[in-house]
Amino acid sequence: MDKKRLIGPFKQLVPMTGLSLKGAIADDALAIIPDGGVLVSEGKIEAIGTFETLRTNYSEAETHPLQGNHTCIPGCIDSHTHICFGGTRANDYALRNSGKTYLEIAKSGGGIWDTVTQTRKASKAELVKNTAKLAKRHLKNGVTTIEVKSGYGLSVDEELKMLHAIKETNELVGPDLIPTCLAAHMLPKDYPGTAEEYLEEISTVLFPLLKEQQLTNRIDAFIEESAFSALQIMPYFQKARAMGFDITVHADQFSTKGSKVAVDFKAISADHLEASTELEIQRLAKSDVIAMALPGATIGLGCAFAPARKLLDAGGALAIASDHNPGSAPMGDLLTQASILGVFEKLSNAEVMAGITFRAAAALGLYDRGRLEKGYLADLSIFHTDNYQEILYNQGNLKPCMVWKKGELVYDKHK
Numbered sequence: 296m297d298k299k300r301l302i303g304p305f306k307q308l309v310p311m312t313g314l315s316l317k318g319a320i321a322d323d324a325l326a327i328i329p330d331g332g333v334l335v336s337e338g339k340i341e342a343i344g345t346f347e348t349l350r351t352n353y354s355e356a357e358t359h360p361l362q363g364n365h366t367c368i369p370g371c372i373d374s375h376t377h378i379c380f381g382g383t384r385a386n387d388y389a390l391r392n393s394g395k396t397y398l399e400i401a402k403s404g405g406g407i408w409d410t411v412t413q414t415r416k417a418s419k420a421e422l423v424k425n426t427a428k429l430a431k432r433h434l435k436n437g438v439t440t441i442e443v444k445s446g447y448g449l450s451v452d453e454e455l456k457m458l459h460a461i462k463e464t465n466e467l468v469g470p471d472l473i474p475t476c477l478a479a480h481m482l483p484k485d486y487p488g489t490a491e492e493y494l495e496e497i498s499t500v501l502f503p504l505l506k507e508q509q510l511t512n513r514i515d516a517f518i519e520e521s522a523f524s525a526l527q528i529m530p531y532f533q534k535a536r537a538m539g540f541d542i543t544v545h546a547d548q549f550s551t552k553g554s555k556v557a558v559d560f561k562a563i564s565a566d567h568l569e570a571s572t573e574l575e576i577q578r579l580a581k582s583d584v585i586a587m588a589l590p591g592a593t594i595g596l597g598c599a600f601a602p603a604r605k606l607l608d609a610g611g612a613l614a615i616a617s618d619h620n621p622g623s624a625p626m627g628d629l630l631t632q633a634s635i636l637g638v639f640e641k642l643s644n645a646e647v648m649a650g651i652t653f654r655a656a657a658a659l660g661l662y663d664r665g666r667l668e669k670g671y672l673a674d675l676s677i678f679h680t681d682n683y684q685e686i687l688y689n690q691g692n693l694k695p696c697m698v699w700k701k702g703e704l705v706y707d708k709h710k
Contacts, residue, residue, distance in 0.1 A: 298336075298356075298357050299334060299335070299336045299341065299353055299355065299356035299357065300334070300335050300336070300356060300357045300358075300359055300702060301332055301333070301334050301335075301346070301349055301350060301353060301356040301357070301358045301359065302332060302333045302334075302335065302359045302361070302367075302675065302699065303330075303331060303332030303333060303346040303349075303359075303360075303361060303367075304330050304331065304332055304345075304346035304347075304360075304361065304365075305328075305330070305331045305332070305333075305346070305361070305365045305366055305367040305677070306329065306330065306364045306365060306366060306680075306681035306682075307327050307328070307329060307331070307366040307367070307681065307682065307683050308327070308328040308329075308331025308332070308333070308343060308366075308367050308667065309325060309326075309327055309328075309366065309367065309368045309648070309667075309683045310326060310328065310343055310369070310666060310667035310668060311325075311368070311369055311648065311649065311652050311653055311665065311666045311667065312326055312666050312667070312668050313326055314645070314649055314653070316612050316653075316654060316657055317580075317610055317611060317612040318607060318610045318611070318612075319607045319608055319643075319646065320607075320643060320645040320646050320649055321643060321645065322643045322644050322645045324645055325644075325645050325648075325683075327683065328343065328344065328345065329345075330345050330346055330347070331343065331344065331345060331346060331367070332344065332345065332346030332349045332350070333367065333667060333673065333675060334349050334353055334356060335673035335699075335702035336702070337702070338672065338673055338701035338702045338703075339670060339671065339672060339673055339701075339702070340667060340668060340669055340670065340671050340672070340673050341353075341669060342669060343667055343668065343669075359704075361677075363679065364679065364680060364681035365677050365678065365679060365680070365681075365696070366677070366678050366680050366681065366682065366683045366685075366686070367667070367675050367676070367677050367678075368437075368648065368652070368667075368675075368676050368678075368683065368686070369652045369653070369664065369665050369666055369667050369671075369674060369675070369676070370437065370438070370439030370440065370652075370664065370672075370674030370675060370676050370698065370699070370700065371436075371437045371438045371439065371440075371629055371630070371651045371652065371655075371676055372438065372439070372440040372441075372651060372652060372655035372656050372659070372661075372664065372665055373433060373438045373440070373441045373442065373616050373617050373619070373629050373651075373655070374440075374442050374564070374587060374614050374616045374655040374656075374658045374659050375442055375444075375564075375566050375587055375589060375616035375617070375618050375658075376433075376441055376442055376443055376444065376616065376617060376618065376619040376620070376627070377443070377444050377446065377447070377477075377618070377619065377620035377621070378425075378426055378429040378430065378433075378441070378443055378619050378620075378627070379414075379422055379425070379426045379443055379444075379445065379447070379457055379460055379461050379464070380410050380413070380414050380422075380425070380447050380620070380621050381410070381413040381414040381415075381416060381417030381421065381422065381425070381447070382409070382410060382412075382413025382414070382416075382417075382621065383413075383621055384405070384406075384409060384410060384621045384622040384625070386405065387400050387405045387406065387409070387622050388595070388625065390405065391595075391596065391597065392597075397521075397549070397596055397623065398520065398521055398549070401481075401521050402521075406521070406622060407446075407447070407480055407481050407521075407622065408481070408483075408484055409622075410447045410620075410621050410622060411447050411448070411449050411483065414447035414448060414453070414457065415447075415448065415453050419456050419459060419460045419463075422456070422457065422460035423460045423463050423464050423467070426443065426460060426461065426464040426472075427464050427467050427468050429619065429627065430443075430464060430468040430469075430470055430472060431468055431469070432627070433470060433619075433627070433629070434468070434469045434470050434698055434700075434705065434706055435694065435695070435698070435706055436628060436629060436630060436691075436694060436695070437629075437630065437676035437678075437694070437695040437698055438470060438629055439469070439470050439471070439664070439674040439676070439698060439700050440470055440471045440473065440655075440656070440659070440661070440664060440674070441470050441471070441472050441473065442472075442473045442474075442475055442616070442659055443461045443464075443472050443473065443474055443475070444474075444475045444476075444477040444515060445457040445458050445461070445474070445475070445476050445477050445478065446476075446477030446478065446479075446480035446515070446517075447480070448478070449478065449480060449481070449483040449486075450483065451496070451497065451500050451501045451504070454476065454478045454497075454501060455501070455504065455508075455510070458474055458476065458505070458510040458511060459508075459510065461474045461510075462474065462510060469698070469700050469705035469706065470700065471700075473513070473659050473661075474510060474511040474513070475511055475513040475514070475515050475543065476501070476505055476510070476511050476513065476514050476515065477515040477516070477517070477545075478497045478501060479494060479497065479514075479515070479516035479517060479522070479523055479528065479531060480516075480517050480522065481517065481521060481522045481523075482522070482523070490523055490524075490527050491527060491530075494523070494527065494528070494530065494531040495530070497531070498530075498531050498534040498535065499534075502514075502534065502535065502538055502540070503538075505540075506538065506539075512539070512540055512541055513540065513541045513542075513543060513563075514531075514532070514535040514540040514541070514542055514543070515542075515543045515544065515545060516528045516531060516532065516544060516545065517545040517548075518544060518545065518546060518552050518553035518556055519545070519548055519549055519550060519553070520549065520550060522545075524552070525552040525553065525555070525556050528556060529556070532556070532560045536560060541562075541563045541660055542557075542560050542561075542562040542563065543557075543562055543563050543564045543565075543566065543658075544556055544557040544560075544562050544564070544565050544566065545566055545567055546565040546566060546567055546568060547565070547567055547568045547569065547570045547571045547575055548567035548568075548569055548570060548592070549569075549570055550570055551570050551571060551572060551574075551575050553565065553567075554568065554571060554575045554578060554579055554584075555575070555578065557579075557582075557584050558578050558579065558582045558584055561582075561583065561584070562584050563584070563585065563658060563659075563660055564584060564585040564586070564587045564614065564658040565579060565584050565585070565586055565587065566587040566589060566616070566618075567587070567589055567592065567601065567618075568586055568587070568588065568601040568602070568606075569589075569592070569593060569598055569599050569600065569601050570599075571601065571602055571606075573605070576602055576605050576606055576609050576611070577609055579606065579609075579611050580606060580609035580610045580611035581610075585611075585612045585613075585614050585654065585657055585658040586601070586603075586606045586611050586612060586613050586614070587601075587613075587614045587615070587616055587658055588600065588601035588603045588606075588613060588614070588615050588616075588636055588640075588650070589601065589615075589616055589617070589618035589624065590615065590617075590632040590633065590635055590636040591616075591617045591618040591619060591623075591624030591626055591627065591632045592618045592623045592624045593636075594624070594626060594632065594635065595622075595623045595624045595625060595626070596623050600636055600639050600640055601636075601640075602640070603615075603636060603640040603642055603646075603650075604640045604641050604642065607642070607646060612654055612657065613646065613649075613650050613654060614650050614651075614654045614655040614657070614658040615629075615632070615633045615636060615647065615650035615651050615655065616629070616651075616655065616658075617629045617632055628691050629651055630651075630686070630687070630690075630691045630694075631690055631691025632691075633647050633650060633651050633687070634647065634687040634688075634689075634690040634691060635690065637687060644683070644684060644687050647687055648686075648687075652665040652666065653665030653666045672700075672701055673699060673700075673701055673702035674699065674700055674701065675697075675698065675699040676695045676697075676698055677695055677696055677697040677698070677699070678693055678694075678695055678696060679693075679696045680693065694708070695708070696708040696709070
């Protein structure tokens with residue numbers, strides 16, 4: 296039987312409990328427990344409260360005492376990344392800063408296709424090594440769950456290679472990796488048929504293999520001029536829905552067709568949204584689709600931020616993710632990006648933290664993490680500070696000193 300473990304005391308314990316999935320959140324809605332503690336057992340939280348009360352009530356628990364001032368929040372969740380890839384796109388970055396647009400670079404042979412070429416050349420072992428390296432970096436930044444997309448293979452065999460690499464990496468690293476199939480990232484330049492034929496082949500051949508080999512239960516697609524139209528993607532999503540896959544959409548990055556598709560297909564999330572107008576904002580807010588802002592792409596491309604403030608004020612659910620990828624979002628630092636989004640979109644600390652904890656978890660269909668309460672995974676990010684406001688105030692410069700995953704210490708800055 297797993298022994299109970301008591302972690303603390305924390306000057307501030309910020310459990311993110313009692314907050315709604317949708318709409319704006321004021322900072323005074325945050326429940327903050329002073330001198331708090333977390334009791335864990337068998338990888339899950341058994342109780343939270345003041346440290347001394349927990350120590351008295353659970354005297355049999357092994358104590359993991361902390362010296363000095365610490366603040367504890369739930370382990371962060373990065374709900375949209377592309378960290379499984381080969382090569383680099385440093386040249387794309389230089390071209391963008393020289394005045395070329397994302398679409399111009401893509402049409403000239405750069406962009407996604409450049410990464411596809413390099414990823415296809417990489418062995419599965421090389422992909423595992425690189426993905427593990429990036430996942431471990433996320434862990435040190437307090438991220439305990441990472442969504443990871445395929446989409447740089449763009450053939451049945453190469454997409455399978457990527458998804459097997461993600462699955463193998465998940466066994467090697469501390470964070471949970473949540474795989475997503477993004478075979479509909481763009482029409483491969485070497486595909487001999489039409490976009491419709493490619494999507495039919497992927498949905499007919501690859502989808503059953505994803506189920507059979509238990510590689511993912513999530514299907515994504517990029518609806519954009521450089522990828523697939525809303526009309527082209529509809530049969531693809533219809534087949535995904537019929538097979539029981541969750542749907543998520545790369546939507547409204549440069550044009551505004553994708554978010555309507557997300558709402559129509561009851562997608563779990565609509566991601567990007569930098570081009571969303573009032574029409575799309577209202578449509579998303581009235582639906583159960585979680586709007587996902589990706590500030591890393593804005594920073595990488597130099598474009599507008601997703602209208603996070605308007606989405607929240609309209610009553611929408613807002614998640615925030617890094618979009619960590621080799622092209623448009625190479626930084627990959629969730630806390631830095633989320634805090635910058637908060638500045639430009641005037642988000643409360645509570646709204647930013649909700650966007651990278653329980654609201655991000657909901658965008659992955661996960662309701663066992665993102666809060667610190669009984670029955671949830673014991674995923675903790677711990678910072679050397681006596682004030683939770685310092686975490687976002689430092690805009691990513693205040694890194695966690697400890698990270699716990701399922702009740703186990705997986706990162707300690709001092710070791």
